[in-house]
Amino acid sequence: MAGTIVSDTLQDGSGNSTATTNAIKGSAKAWVTVNGTLSSGMTLASYGVSSVTYISSCLYQVSFSTAFTDANYSSAVSSSWDSGGNSYPMIANIANNGTYAPSTTSTYIVSRVYNNGSTGFLVNYLYAIFFR
Numbered sequence: 001m002a003g004t005i006v007s008d009t010l011q012d013g014s015g016n017s018t019a020t021t022n023a024i025k026g027s028a029k030a031w032v033t034v035n036g037t038l039s040s041g042m043t044l045a046s047y048g049v050s051s052v053t054y055i056s057s058c059l060y061q062v063s064f065s066t067a068f069t070d071a072n073y074s075s076a077v078s079s080s081w082d083s084g085g086n087s088y089p090m091i092a093n094i095a096n097n098g099t100y101a102p103s104t105t106s107t108y109i110v111s112r113v114y115n116n117g118s119t120g121f122l123v124n125y126l127y128a129i130f131f132r
Contacts, residue, residue, distance in 0.1 A: 029073070030064050030130040036079070036111075036123035048130070055108070059095070062128060063106040071102045073132040079111040079123040090123065 011017040030048030035041075043052050053061040079092040095101070095108040102108075107130075111123045 028129050029068065029132050032062060032128050034060065034126040036060070036126055058111050059100070060109045060111070060126060061106055062109060067104040068132050069104070071104055073130050075107070075128060075130045077109050077126070077128040079126045081123050092126065
């Protein structure tokens with residue numbers, strides 16, 4: 001049965017309450033966990049993400065199941081990489097130039113090993129969350 005619930009506030013069993021706009025606008029619109037070492041089936045878990053595509057060394061495209069209203073969404077991304085049991089710090093960020101600029105339907109994530117001098121590696125794990 002489909003329907004609509006209209007309410008100004010939400011309250012838990014302890015009496016704590018919040019405005020419904022906090023729950024709606026403060027919730028993640030999309031998130032994803034990726035195993036970058038797999039050639040297929042990279043997405044381990046997700047919400048609001050239709051696919052993740054490996055583009056090139058250290059560059060991944062995340063496509064959203066439902067388009068955002070504009071490309072001014074906020075994100076947090078992180079990644080990890082290890083080789084032979086040695087873990088390395090990673091830098092992960094949203095690409096924001098030309099071909100790889102964020103759009104309403106997808107964004108690109110760049111992940112590099114910090115201070116390694118390399119152009120990048122397939123990451124072991126990539127994590128991203130998106131808010132609007």
